[in-house]
Amino acid sequence: MKLYLRPSFDPILNFESSPNLTETLDYDLVIIKHPSVSESAWKTHFNKMDLGAFKKHRIMDLGEFAGNDSEKMAQTLGFLIDQGICPIVIGGDKELLESLHILQETQMKPYSLSWVNPGLHLSDLAIWQDHFVLKEIQGIAMQRHNTQKQEIQTQLSEITISYLSDFRKSSNSVDPLLRRSNWCFFDPHSIRYSDFPASEHLLVSGLFSEEAASICKMAGAGEKNQLFMISSWKTEVENKDLCDYNISQLVWYYMEGYNQKKLDETEKNSHLTEYVVDLTELDLEICFCKSEITGKWWFKSPTYEGHTKSSILIPCTYDEYLQTIQESIPKRISELLLKKVF
Numbered sequence: 069m070k071l072y073l074r075p076s077f078d079p080i081l082n083f084e085s086s087p088n089l090t091e092t093l094d095y096d097l098v099i100i101k102h103p104s105v106s107e108s109a110w111k112t113h114f115n116k117m118d119l120g121a122f123k124k125h126r127i128m129d130l131g132e133f134a135g136n137d138s139e140k141m142a143q144t145l146g147f148l149i150d151q152g153i154c155p156i157v158i159g160g161d162k163e164l165l166e167s168l169h170i171l172q173e174t175q176m177k178p179y180s181l182s183w184v185n186p187g188l189h190l191s192d193l194a195i196w197q198d199h200f201v202l203k204e205i206q207g208i209a210m211q212r213h214n215t216q217k218q219e220i221q222t223q224l225s226e227i228t229i230s231y232l233s234d235f236r237k238s239s240n241s242v243d244p245l246l247r248r249s250n251w252c253f254f255d256p257h258s259i260r261y262s263d264f265p266a267s268e269h270l271l272v273s274g275l276f277s278e279e280a281a282s283i284c285k286m287a288g289a290g291e292k293n294q295l296f297m298i299s300s301w302k303t304e305v306e307n308k309d310l311c312d313y314n315i316s317q318l319v320w321y322y323m324e325g326y327n328q329k330k331l332d333e334t335e336k337n338s339h340l341t342e343y344v345v346d347l348t349e350l351d352l353e354i355c356f357c358k359s360e361i362t363g364k365w366w367f368k369s370p371t372y373e374g375h376t377k378s379s380i381l382i383p384c385t386y387d388e389y390l391q392t393i394q395e396s397i398p399k400r401i402s403e404l405l406l407k408k409v410f
Contacts, residue, residue: 096153099319101133103133103135104159113317143171156297156298157298159300160300181205183205185209190220204248209258244384246287249292258275263310264314353370384398
């Protein structure tokens with residue numbers, strides 16, 4: 069298969085940037101620019117950041133997609149994902165996301181999606197209303213006045229909405245959602261206007277830049293994550309450098325999370341400490357696990373009569389463990405147990 073890309077001559081981490089399929093398969097992460105973004109200096113800012121933390125990873129800049137064919141772009145991204153390579157797409161649009169969804173349906177590959185967005189309407193999710201491969205959509209850092217929650221959840225039961233206020237109460241609340249997702253689609257317009265003047269929504273409220281970076285880090289650390297996409301933004305604004313720097317920061321923190329994930333994958337089971345919570349009133353035991361390397365938490369899915377599958381680890385937070393100890397099972401965990409969605 070030939071990659072549908074135009075070579076870039078601005079390499080990242082001093083790697084040769086002329087894309088060659090054989091060479092590309094030797095990389096962990098690849099960075100690809102979508103043609104919807106022009107005149108952005110995000111890469112200049114990125115190359116000035118501390119990249120030493122990523123020296124153990126093989127990272128390649130594949131340049132820019134040639135042309136504007138979303139179907140071919142989706143095929144390229146799907147191919148890379150199948151090879152175990154994680155694409156970071158700069159400036160991807162909703163059309164590309166929809167093309168990826170159609171590709172998954174064609175190949176009958178179930179997936180889950182985290183969408184960091186200031187607000188969603190039913191029209192934004194039309195393509196997912198009639199589907200058979202979508203497992204979950206996690207709407208993250210959304211704002212109530214921008215979100216048609218009742219209409220969305222009536223038409224799309226697979227969506228979980230986590231508001232900006234939920235994130236503010238506990239930033240770790242979105243960590244299990246991101247860790248359950250295969251793809252993360254980050255809309256930089258979720259960042260408030262004062263931190264990101266390219267915002268098309270003129271948000272007086274929204275994520276601070278450091279909060280946005282922390283979400284990207286959690287996405288990168290997600291054990292199921294295979295794709296990270298930052299949607300397009302206005303590049304012709306007065307404070308252009310601030311916006312470009314913000315984009316480079318999102319990429320850097322995603323890569324830091326990816327680095328953390330790789331650390332956690334090394335002999336993971338030998339670094340897990342188990343905590344069994346006996347809920348006597350419910351006649352139920354829940355086994356929680358903590359990584360002594362990264363501090364991540366999981367709980368084990370129970371085994372059910374008639375099922376031969378062994379328990380699997382489901383992402384959770386320390387706060388959810390504490391609530392369970394007090395025999396107050398968090399709503400999210402109880403719903404997963406009832407639905408048996410693992």
